[in-house]
Amino acid sequence: MSAYKDIAWNGIWKQNTILAQVLGLCPLLAVSSNLVNAVSLGLATIVVMMLSNFAISALRAFIPYEIRIPVFILIIAALVTGIDLAFNAFLHDLYMVLGIFIPLIVTNCIVLARVEAFAAKNGLRAATFDGLMMGVGFVWVIGLLGAVREFVGQGTLFSGIEMIFPQLSGIQILPVEYPGFLIAMLPPGAFFVLGLLIAGRNWLDSRANQRTREQRIHHQADHANSVPA
Amino acid sequence: MSEPIEIAHRESSVLRISVRTAAIMLAFTLVFTALMAGTYRVTEPLVAASALTEKLRLIGEVLPPGHYDNDLMADAITLSPQKALGLNEETRLWRARKGGEPAALVLEAAALDGYSGRISLILAVDVEGHMLAQRVTAHKETPGLGDYIDPKKDRNKTRPWITQFSNLGFDTVPQKKWKVKKDGGRFDQMSGATISARAVTNASGRALAWAVEHRDKLFALPANSRFEESKP
Amino acid sequence: MTRQDRDLLVNNSPYFLQPASVQSVMLRVLVALLPGIAAYVWFFGAAILVQILLASVTALAAEAVMLKLRGKPLMMFLGDGSALVTAWLIALTFPSIAPWWLTVFGTLLAIVVAKHLYGGLGQNPFNPAMVAFALMIVAYPLLMSQWPGVDATDFAGQWEAIFGSRQLDAMTMATPLDALRTVLRDPEQRAVIAGLLGKHATFGNVGGRGWEWIAAGYALGGLYLLQQRIITWHMPVAFLATLFAVSGAFALYEPDRFAGPGFQLFTGGAMLAAFFIVTDPVSGATTPRGKLIFAGAAAVLTWIIRTFGAYPDGIAFAVLLMNIAAPLIDMYTQPPVFGHKDKRGDSP
Numbered sequence: 001m002s003a004y005k006d007i008a009w010n011g012i013w014k015q016n017t018i019l020a021q022v023l024g025l026c027p028l029l030a031v032s033s034n035l036v037n038a039v040s041l042g043l044a045t046i047v048v049m050m051l052s053n054f055a056i057s058a059l060r061a062f063i064p065y066e067i068r069i070p071v072f073i074l075i076i077a078a079l080v081t082g083i084d085l086a087f088n089a090f091l092h093d094l095y096m097v098l099g100i101f102i103p104l105i106v107t108n109c110i111v112l113a114r115v116e117a118f119a120a121k122n123g124l125r126a127a128t129f130d131g132l133m134m135g136v137g138f139v140w141v142i143g144l145l146g147a148v149r150e151f152v153g154q155g156t157l158f159s160g161i162e163m164i165f166p167q168l169s170g171i172q173i174l175p176v177e178y179p180g181f182l183i184a185m186l187p188p189g190a191f192f193v194l195g196l197l198i199a200g201r202n203w204l205d206s207r208a209n210q211r212t213r214e215q216r217i218h219h220q221a222d223h224a225n226s227v228p229a
Numbered sequence: 230m231s232e233p234i235e236i237a238h239r240e241s242s243v244l245r246i247s248v249r250t251a252a253i254m255l256a257f258t259l260v261f262t263a264l265m266a267g268t269y270r271v272t273e274p275l276v277a278a279s280a281l282t283e284k285l286r287l288i289g290e291v292l293p294p295g296h297y298d299n300d301l302m303a304d305a306i307t308l309s310p311q312k313a314l315g316l317n318e319e320t321r322l323w324r325a326r327k328g329g330e331p332a333a334l335v336l337e338a339a340a341l342d343g344y345s346g347r348i349s350l351i352l353a354v355d356v357e358g359h360m361l362a363q364r365v366t367a368h369k370e371t372p373g374l375g376d377y378i379d380p381k382k383d384r385n386k387t388r389p390w391i392t393q394f395s396n397l398g399f400d401t402v403p404q405k406k407w408k409v410k411k412d413g414g415r416f417d418q419m420s421g422a423t424i425s426a427r428a429v430t431n432a433s434g435r436a437l438a439w440a441v442e443h444r445d446k447l448f449a450l451p452a453n454s455r456f457e458e459s460k461p
Numbered sequence: 462m463t464r465q466d467r468d469l470l471v472n473n474s475p476y477f478l479q480p481a482s483v484q485s486v487m488l489r490v491l492v493a494l495l496p497g498i499a500a501y502v503w504f505f506g507a508a509i510l511v512q513i514l515l516a517s518v519t520a521l522a523a524e525a526v527m528l529k530l531r532g533k534p535l536m537m538f539l540g541d542g543s544a545l546v547t548a549w550l551i552a553l554t555f556p557s558i559a560p561w562w563l564t565v566f567g568t569l570l571a572i573v574v575a576k577h578l579y580g581g582l583g584q585n586p587f588n589p590a591m592v593a594f595a596l597m598i599v600a601y602p603l604l605m606s607q608w609p610g611v612d613a614t615d616f617a618g619q620w621e622a623i624f625g626s627r628q629l630d631a632m633t634m635a636t637p638l639d640a641l642r643t644v645l646r647d648p649e650q651r652a653v654i655a656g657l658l659g660k661h662a663t664f665g666n667v668g669g670r671g672w673e674w675i676a677a678g679y680a681l682g683g684l685y686l687l688q689q690r691i692i693t694w695h696m697p698v699a700f701l702a703t704l705f706a707v708s709g710a711f712a713l714y715e716p717d718r719f720a721g722p723g724f725q726l727f728t729g730g731a732m733l734a735a736f737f738i739v740t741d742p743v744s745g746a747t748t749p750r751g752k753l754i755f756a757g758a759a760a761v762l763t764w765i766i767r768t769f770g771a772y773p774d775g776i777a778f779a780v781l782l783m784n785i786a787a788p789l790i791d792m793y794t795q796p797p798v799f800g801h802k803d804k805r806g807d808s809p
Contacts, residue, residue, distance in 0.1 A: 062253065063253070063257075064249075064250050064253055066250060067250055067253070067254050070254065071253075071254065071257050074257055074258060074261050075257070075261060077261075078261035078262075078264050078265050081265045081268065081269075082264070082265065082268040085268050085269060085272040085276065086268075086272065088272065088275075088276045088279060089272040089275035089276050089279060090275070092279035092282065092283065095279075096283070179601065179604075180384075180600075181600050182372055182373040182599065182600045182601065182602075183596055183599045183600040184600075185372075186372060186599060188599065344642075344771065345771050371602055371771040371772065372599075372602070373599075373600070373601065373602045373603060374602035374603055374606070374771075419603065420607070421602075421603055421606035421607060421639070422602075422603065422606075424642065
């Protein structure tokens with residue numbers, strides 16, 4: 001059970017694909033200009049990662065070591081093509097927005113990295129769970145990035161949700177007179193916000209480290225004090 | 230004594246491994262290509278339907294569905310590259326009819342003198358020579374400055390800039406007044422971002438004039454034929 | 462330390478003629494900006510003084526807060542005047558009738574993000590004032606291109622534009638660079654650039670109306686800085702000469718499409734850039750040869766972005782791009798240290 005806990009913690013925080021490994025920046029920066037686009041691409045990535053981890057873990061006994069990379073890519077490409085076609089067929093409006101970035105999931109190094117580093121060496125259940133958790137790590141960061149950029153950029157959240165659920169509509173949070181901060185919606189804004197998120201993660205981590213260190217010192221001090229002179 | 234045999238043995242095993250690996254690769258390729266082909270087959274009609282919906286949606290923005298009752302996709306002709314429309318490539322022109330009578334033309338045009346290059350337009354011109362509406366379909370204007378020509382980016386949501394052309398013809402706005410105010414014409418522009426507005430305004434004026442001039446011939450051509458005439 | 466102690470100290474090279482504290486350098490830079498500011502007020506009204514005040518107050522407040530947060534001695538850094546120079550450059554590069562929050566926001570970004578998040582004075586790889594300009598013109602291109610017209614110097618109106626919510630259209634005018642582009646893109650007008658100078662409302666005798674005098678004021682201040690040995694000749698000369706050569710060559714080649722060197726040098730921020738912006742000692746190159754390359758390349762980029770780019774004036778983008786290259790330029794132009802052998806040769 002604790003192995004699964006490790007997998008989850010790795011995916012969501014410690015080995016987070018974006019904040020720690022800084023992988024897959026191309027779709028991350030291009031599609032995260034609002035929350036709906038970001039989460040949609042994130043969910044597509046989760047599905048690809050789970051399916052590819054599952055498929056490769058299942059087939060790993062049949063894949064010769066020498067040709068593993070082409071086979072991995074082949075499997076990932078087939079899965080992504082399927083999802084691309086499904087998006088085009090069932091969520092056409094969203095497909096027009098995400099455009100080239102769905103097929104580009106193939107080249108997202110996170111997918112290949114997890115397949116190579118984890119799925120090819122682990123059992124079905126653990127591999128699928130790892131794909132899910134790495135995907136969740138991707139989706140919460142890209143979602144946060146999208147939310148911050150959309151909020152700062154135009155003062156709304158969930159704009160464009162009608163492309164997925166026609167009965168819903170975006171929320172205007174700041175007054176309509178808000179002049180917006182266009183640069184947040186443009187590619188430079190993605191870099192700025194991502195930089196701040198990574199800085200925030202490093203800050204939290206270093207604070208946590210310091211706290212454990214202080215606790216240890218306290219603990220030792222307490223221990224020393226309790227020893228009778 | 231045994232060396233040659235061993236080499237031969239090793240060679241044959243290398244060969245065997247290579248063949249085996251190739252066969253596995255081939256098998257994987259076949260299986261997954263088949264999977265992709267299957268998905269394609271299943272989704273193909275849906276994808277085609279989505280593409281058609283998309284095209285009709287775009288046309289619907291400039292030509293309200295109430296204006297026609299024919300099958301627009303079937304009643305289309307091909308235009309040779311029309312310099313007057315700013316086009317260097319073949320385009321389609323759709324002919325809307327109501328009760329069999331000509332109602333409107335839907336055509337594409339382009340302005341080549343935008344701030345950052347080409348601005349693509351789609352517009353509908355009714356049989357009286359009025360522009361029903363026009364929309365920008367592709368542009369590279371500066372974000373936040375010239376991109377108000379696209380109603381999705383226009384901050385004025387109640388009355389976007391591009392809607393001021395709706396239902397105007399040369400009878401209401403004389404052709405020489407079909408310009409932005411800065412050039413002495415009728416149409417507003419955003420101060421500080423005149424170039425984009427001027428490019429769209431001038432291109433739409435040229436397209437309207439072209440549509441009015443060739444209207445009868447365009448309606449008379451059989452469906453799916455080709456319109457060749459190109460005036461310099 | 463006492464005076465005697467200081468006299469006994471032996472500094473490492475390079476030796477300056479007079480040891481100049483940051484404070485006195487910054488003070489003289491501010492003085493050098495005054496002629497340009499005077500011309501600005503003369504032609505475009507007193508709004509620019511309001512903007513300078515806004516930017517200065519914001520910069521000092523932001524500087525104080527950041528120093529406190531970073532646990533640095535407040536008075537020592539706050540008094541050095543570098544924040545004020547940044548603030549003045551922001552005010553001078555932003556439109557003088559920009560709404561107050563645009564200037565305040567831009568200054569905050571310059572001091573908080575471009576300066577202190579990168580480690581404070583001496584550590585910032587990018588020129589803070591240019592970061593503010595680039596961010597704001599990308600974020601608010603429309604507001605950043607609302608410039609006051611010549612003779613629209615009515616102060617009450619300008620005050621209203623800065624602090625009120627009045628529609629600006631009546632008093633604004635495109636900058637000469639923008640106007641030139643608008644004219645050149647007009648297929649029907651087919652204007653000849655030479656014919657515009659002196660006739661069109663926006664254009665003066667050489668560059669933009671009014672702007673050419675402001676540019677002359679900056680040049681005067683720049684000469685003072687040279688005389689005071691606060692800047693060396695390399696950067697201004699390389700910047701202006703390159704801009705002159707590039708624009709001159711293209712204007713000779715096709716005078717109807719490209720503005721000549723006089724126009725390029727005397728409009729927009731060319732003079733300000735040559736003497737006050739590319740010369741920033743922190744974010745630019747530092748070796749003599751490096752300075753020539755840095756400023757020359759910045760001039761080429763300025764011309765390219767002005768002529769073909771999506772935003773009117775290219776100086777901010779050009780300077781920021783060259784800031785990125787500055788460490789590399791320094792590395793490859795390090796003068797050989799005396800006594801060291803040439804890397805390639807065996808003999809000294």
